[in-house]
Amino acid sequence: xxxxxxxxxxxxxxxxxxxxxxxxxxxxxxxxxxxxxxxxxxxxxxxxxxxxxxxxxxxxxxxxxxxxxxxxxxxxxxxxxxxxxxxxxxxxxxxxxxxxxxxxxxxxxxxxxxxxxxxxxxxxxxxxxxxxxxxxxxxxxxxxxxxxxxxxxxxxxxxxxxxxxxxxxxxxxxxxxxxxxxxxxxxxxxxxxxxxxxxxxxxxxxxxxxxxxxxxxxxxxxxxxxxxxxxxxxxxxxxxxxxxxxxxxxxxxxxxxxxxxxxxxxxxxxxxxxxxxxxxxxxxxxxxxxxxxxxxxxxxxxxxxxxxxxxxxxxxxxxxxxxxxxxxxxxxxxxxxxxxxxxxxx
Numbered sequence: 001x002x003x004x005x006x007x008x009x010x011x012x013x014x015x016x017x018x019x020x021x022x023x024x025x026x027x028x029x030x031x032x033x034x035x036x037x038x039x040x041x042x043x044x045x046x047x048x049x050x051x052x053x054x055x056x057x058x059x060x061x062x063x064x065x066x067x068x069x070x071x072x073x074x075x076x077x078x079x080x081x082x083x084x085x086x087x088x089x090x091x092x093x094x095x096x097x098x099x100x101x102x103x104x105x106x107x108x109x110x111x112x113x114x115x116x117x118x119x120x121x122x123x124x125x126x127x128x129x130x131x132x133x134x135x136x137x138x139x140x141x142x143x144x145x146x147x148x149x150x151x152x153x154x155x156x157x158x159x160x161x162x163x164x165x166x167x168x169x170x171x172x173x174x175x176x177x178x179x180x181x182x183x184x185x186x187x188x189x190x191x192x193x194x195x196x197x198x199x200x201x202x203x204x205x206x207x208x209x210x211x212x213x214x215x216x217x218x219x220x221x222x223x224x225x226x227x228x229x230x231x232x233x234x235x236x237x238x239x240x241x242x243x244x245x246x247x248x249x250x251x252x253x254x255x256x257x258x259x260x261x262x263x264x265x266x267x268x269x270x271x272x273x274x275x276x277x278x279x280x281x282x283x284x285x286x287x288x289x290x291x292x293x294x295x296x297x298x299x300x301x302x303x304x305x306x307x308x309x310x311x312x313x314x315x316x317x318x319x320x321x322x323x324x325x326x327x328x329x330x331x332x333x334x335x336x337x338x339x340x341x342x343x344x345x346x
């Protein structure tokens with residue numbers, strides 16, 4: 001089979017295409033012919049900084065955590081799927097249901113395990129989810145990281161309700177999905193962006209309002225204006241500490257902040273110790289809840305796809321590339337001009 005390895009990506013910004021032996025499924029495993037994958041922000045961080053747990057073999061690491069494909073062979077004892085099933089899976093493959101346990105991070109496709117920028121992969125059958133007929137491989141292949149993270153932040157844990165107001169920060173992959181899930185659940189959605197063009201495109205997707213945080217650096221004031229001084233019931237923070245102050249100040253009493261991203265802080269918006277008491281005061285006096293979000297479980301993933309079919313919602317796909325154009329796909333995604341997902345057809 002063909003596969004892309006990290007090689008010296010940190011220096012050259014190019015993955016290397018190699019031939020590897022076709023894998024064989026063992027007991028409890030399924031062999032999947034990958035049909036669709038694509039890059040996420042976390043993938044760039046992993047392959048650019050060498051965050052592969054198998055440091056001795058990092059150059060041989062296969063990147064990318066998203067996948068959708070077809071089952072083409074089964075190991076002994078597999079009953080969960082059949083040959084021919086169209087499937088996808090969460091990249092934290094041990095998280096099937098129930099609460100997250102930090103030990104699950106040790107078994108992570110794209111980081112501690114090889115990812116899916118390859119033609120075939122052997123995975124545990126119990127982690128696989130059948131793709132509904134209404135969704136394509138490309139649709140399902142955009143969901144395991146950004147889509148599922150947004151689902152947990154907005155629906156499974158964020159518990160957005162019809163008529164509530166939510167804010168999602170930026171227009172990256174998680175933010176676009178978060179806006180879609182919020183609208184699907186009947187919420188009023190406010191997005192922020194540094195681009196008026198992207199704000200207009202997000203409104204076309206369904207966002208109710210947009211705030212340009214370059215022209216309105218105190219964007220939380222604009223949130224208050226848009227909500228008649230009440231604030232947002234739910235804020236999805238995709239950028240981490242750099243905008244945590246704005247997230248706190250934009251929340252309504254009893255609001256929830258779902259913290260997804262951990263990007264480096266902007267030197268002008270750093271969380272300084274001198275200001276910590278005021279932020280803590282907001283958290284207490286507004287009775288706010290702040291929760292960290294780690295992608296999602298297999299059970300959440302299935303619920304998400306079922307709701308997508310029920311409400312006829314599809315991922316926003318910005319551009320598609322062939323398997324041979326994988327490096328071009330990563331180059332395009334890294335430029336930050338996209339809105340929605342970049343798909344690599346395998």
